[in-house]
Amino acid sequence: MTETASRPTLEAVAARAGVSRATVSRVVNGGEGVRETLVERVRRAVDELGYVPNQAARSLVTRRHDAVAVVIAEPETRVFADPFFALQLRGISKELTAHDSQLVLLLTEGREDYARVGRYLAGGHVDGALVFSLHLDDPLPGLIHGAGVPTVFGGRPGWSDGTRVNGPTVYVDSDNRGGARDAVRHLVGLGRTRIAHITGPLDQTSAVDRLDGFRDVMVDADPRLIAESDFTPAGGERAMRELLDRCPELDAVFAANDLSASGALRVLRERRRVPEDVAVVGFDDMLPVTEQTDPPLTTVRQDIEEMGRLMARILLRGLEQRGRDERGSMGGAPSSVVLPTTLVRRASA
Amino acid sequence: MTETASRPTLEAVAARAGVSRATVSRVVNGGEGVRETLVERVRRAVDELGYVPNQAARSLVTRRHDAVAVVIAEPETRVFADPFFALQLRGISKELTAHDSQLVLLLTEGREDYARVGRYLAGGHVDGALVFSLHLDDPLPGLIHGAGVPTVFGGRPGWSDGTRVNGPTVYVDSDNRGGARDAVRHLVGLGRTRIAHITGPLDQTSAVDRLDGFRDVMVDADPRLIAESDFTPAGGERAMRELLDRCPELDAVFAANDLSASGALRVLRERRRVPEDVAVVGFDDMLPVTEQTDPPLTTVRQDIEEMGRLMARILLRGLEQRGRDERGSMGGAPSSVVLPTTLVRRASA
DNA sequence: CGCCACCTTGAGAGCGCTCCCACCCACGGA
DNA sequence: TCCGTGGGTGGGAGCGCTCTCAAGGTGGCG
Numbered sequence: 001m002t003e004t005a006s007r008p009t010l011e012a013v014a015a016r017a018g019v020s021r022a023t024v025s026r027v028v029n030g031g032e033g034v035r036e037t038l039v040e041r042v043r044r045a046v047d048e049l050g051y052v053p054n055q056a057a058r059s060l061v062t063r064r065h066d067a068v069a070v071v072i073a074e075p076e077t078r079v080f081a082d083p084f085f086a087l088q089l090r091g092i093s094k095e096l097t098a099h100d101s102q103l104v105l106l107l108t109e110g111r112e113d114y115a116r117v118g119r120y121l122a123g124g125h126v127d128g129a130l131v132f133s134l135h136l137d138d139p140l141p142g143l144i145h146g147a148g149v150p151t152v153f154g155g156r157p158g159w160s161d162g163t164r165v166n167g168p169t170v171y172v173d174s175d176n177r178g179g180a181r182d183a184v185r186h187l188v189g190l191g192r193t194r195i196a197h198i199t200g201p202l203d204q205t206s207a208v209d210r211l212d213g214f215r216d217v218m219v220d221a222d223p224r225l226i227a228e229s230d231f232t233p234a235g236g237e238r239a240m241r242e243l244l245d246r247c248p249e250l251d252a253v254f255a256a257n258d259l260s261a262s263g264a265l266r267v268l269r270e271r272r273r274v275p276e277d278v279a280v281v282g283f284d285d286m287l288p289v290t291e292q293t294d295p296p297l298t299t300v301r302q303d304i305e306e307m308g309r310l311m312a313r314i315l316l317r318g319l320e321q322r323g324r325d326e327r328g329s330m331g332g333a334p335s336s337v338v339l340p341t342t343l344v345r346r347a348s349a
Numbered sequence: 350m351t352e353t354a355s356r357p358t359l360e361a362v363a364a365r366a367g368v369s370r371a372t373v374s375r376v377v378n379g380g381e382g383v384r385e386t387l388v389e390r391v392r393r394a395v396d397e398l399g400y401v402p403n404q405a406a407r408s409l410v411t412r413r414h415d416a417v418a419v420v421i422a423e424p425e426t427r428v429f430a431d432p433f434f435a436l437q438l439r440g441i442s443k444e445l446t447a448h449d450s451q452l453v454l455l456l457t458e459g460r461e462d463y464a465r466v467g468r469y470l471a472g473g474h475v476d477g478a479l480v481f482s483l484h485l486d487d488p489l490p491g492l493i494h495g496a497g498v499p500t501v502f503g504g505r506p507g508w509s510d511g512t513r514v515n516g517p518t519v520y521v522d523s524d525n526r527g528g529a530r531d532a533v534r535h536l537v538g539l540g541r542t543r544i545a546h547i548t549g550p551l552d553q554t555s556a557v558d559r560l561d562g563f564r565d566v567m568v569d570a571d572p573r574l575i576a577e578s579d580f581t582p583a584g585g586e587r588a589m590r591e592l593l594d595r596c597p598e599l600d601a602v603f604a605a606n607d608l609s610a611s612g613a614l615r616v617l618r619e620r621r622r623v624p625e626d627v628a629v630v631g632f633d634d635m636l637p638v639t640e641q642t643d644p645p646l647t648t649v650r651q652d653i654e655e656m657g658r659l660m661a662r663i664l665l666r667g668l669e670q671r672g673r674d675e676r677g678s679m680g681g682a683p684s685s686v687v688l689p690t691t692l693v694r695r696a697s698a
Numbered sequence: 699c700g701c702c703a704c705c706t707t708g709a710g711a712g713c714g715c716t717c718c719c720a721c722c723c724a725c726g727g728a
Numbered sequence: 729t730c731c732g733t734g735g736g737t738g739g740g741a742g743c744g745c746t747c748t749c750a751a752g753g754t755g756g757c758g
Contacts, residue, residue: 055474056408083432093454102453103455107442107452113446123402125451292612
């Protein structure tokens with residue numbers, strides 16, 4: 001804890017450089033249309049005084065904040081057990097930094113917090129928002145729409161009745177369905193015929209999409225070969241036991257994520273040989289998990305950091321646009337992006 | 350991406366409620382010294398108009414931001430592989446939320462980013478900072494001190510020459526040394542005599558402290574029983590192999606964290622029985638790791654979320670103090686806190 | 699009945715900045 | 729020589745809020 005010195009103002013710099021506030025302001029903001037000698041002089045004054053613009057004063061007039069909120073709506077502890085968000089945050093952070101924007105992190109603990117988030121966003125503290133981890137029928141998109149803040153979602157928001165609440169929604173997502181298809185096709189290509197699926201929590205579109213991808217390939221899959229789970233290792237164990245009970249003859253498992261695959265693998269190791277008897281494929285390619293399972297896990301890679309970066313990029317581009325044409329030319333409304341996935345072969349399948 | 354409506358101002362609320370701006374301001378900020386009937390009236394006007402105070406305008410005059418920066422200075426990818434930060438963030442977030450403060454996240458990628466962080470902090474955008482993951486001789490504390498921002502560190506900062514750069518530094522840390530002692534004593538209590546230690550990266554005070562704790566108990570430990578590592582599972586594997594080579598007769602291992610313990614365990618499983626031949630203790634009690642190793646890992650628990658919460662609490666308290674006595678009464682300068690750890694017995698030792 | 703004290707309210711200044719607009723000063727062409 | 733043009737500069741308003749201070753109203757007490 002140390003003392004804050006009172007910081008120099010534009011006025012002070014102007015006085016020192018012997019020019020007006022307006023000129024200093026121009027220099028500080030790029031120096032367009034100011035004689036080179038003056039620019040020099042002002043720059044020197046800025047350095048000497050250690051001047052740093054007061055962001056509050058600036059925002060007050062520009063109505064820009066150079067800040068973006070990142071909303072992580074995930075009450076469950078699970079989130080913190082996997083590096084998913086950390087990676088996305090990292091991608092976001094990099095992109096925002098490159099655009100001199102700040103990252104305001106809003107973590108919610110259950111839906112009671114939604115009101116707070118809504119209030120904050122409506123309060124015009126940030127230029128835009130990046131929102132994660134929505135569940136089916138989540139009220140957050142509606143809330144955010146109400147707040148009137150430009151937003152990009154991480155993962156496709158979904159509603160159980162298939163409608164969109166309002167307006168177009170921009171999101172960045174992985175090609176979960178396509179990736180799942182690739183995974184299952186790979187198993188088929190290995191000659192497996194009794195392929196099981198351990199799902200994620202089906203109130204998340206990513207889990208639903210992966211299940212759909214599974215079904216795309218296994219068109220009339222025996223329902224006993226599908227076990228609902230929750231993306232956790234423990235859940236994966238449970239589901240795997242269930243599957244083995246119901247269908248001892250299964251010869252492959254596609255788990256909706258690496259974590260649940262690792263749980264499944266633990267169970268399988270006691271009763272089967274992997275991949276000889278049962279081949280296993282995961283999803284995500286979370287390195288610390290996939291490389292250290294026994295055997296190493298074949299999985300579907302998605303570039304999580306890139307997703308984060310892309311979300312930020314799309315949002316910032318939208319904000320720029322919006323700033324440029326004062327009265328919304330419908331020109332380049334940003335649209336959603338679905339990133340491709342790739343199958344990563346390791347030993348488990 | 351949606352449109353921002355122009356938001357109502359204090360003025361508008363005042364007009365609607367038929368009072369002055371000053372009165373509305375009073376009500377919005379707690380309503381002290383305003384007649385109850387007026388408070389009512391203003392509150393209603395606020396609701397009807399959906400008024401939300403403009404933070405920029407407010408900060409401009411109060412010089413407070415109700416925002417705290419969280420600086421995570423960790424270039425290595427490793428960070429994102431363990432839930433450590435996520436948990437701390439969560440604790441911090443909870444505490445800040447309870448005090449209506451926002452969390453501005455500053456992630457750095459290597460030291461090139463330090464200047465940016467320094468500039469940001471010096472820019473007076475936030476009321477204080479919480480800083481993590483310092484390494485030995487890290488320039489960040491100096492930078493931050495220069496910026497004059499009240500700061501609480503996560504983990505004890507350290508300098509190789511044993512000095513502090515300047516002024517008193519406030520930090521929150523676990524009792525790494527004491528926890529390590531407990532772990533090793535537990536192994537001794539189990540009758541183990543040839544106890545090895547897998548260290549963390551020794552440019553971090555936590556790793557050094559744990560090593561010191563190990564040495565406190567194993568006063569003249571054979572240096573061959575100490576293997577330097579890096580807190581990762583892979584590093585743990587490597588170190589374990591090294592130890593087994595050098596000292597095949599070892600009968601216990603204290604790993605500086607759970608991740609490296611899990612790596613060690615993987616190696617041990619192939620060559621020894623755990624815990625019969627070799628007992629293993631970790632550190633952190635990272636549930637997703639400790640509960641799923643084979644066998645489940647005995648470890649030293651630290652309450653990471655609580656550390657985060659405490660850091661925030663100390664910082665906020667300091668800020669309050671500081672606000673109260675305009676000219677720093679030396680009264681209650683906040684001081685560092687070291688949290689106790691507890692040994693959690695599972696099957697590995 | 700008058701005076702003083704206290705509580706509530708409003709007026710107004712000003713936080714530090716941006717941005718519009720008017721001004722000044724070369725210039726160049728008529 | 730005079731006026732028009734245009735780039736460079738400064739003046740000043742105002743963003744939305746807080747906070748000081750003075751004005752007004754009320755009650756208690758002499």
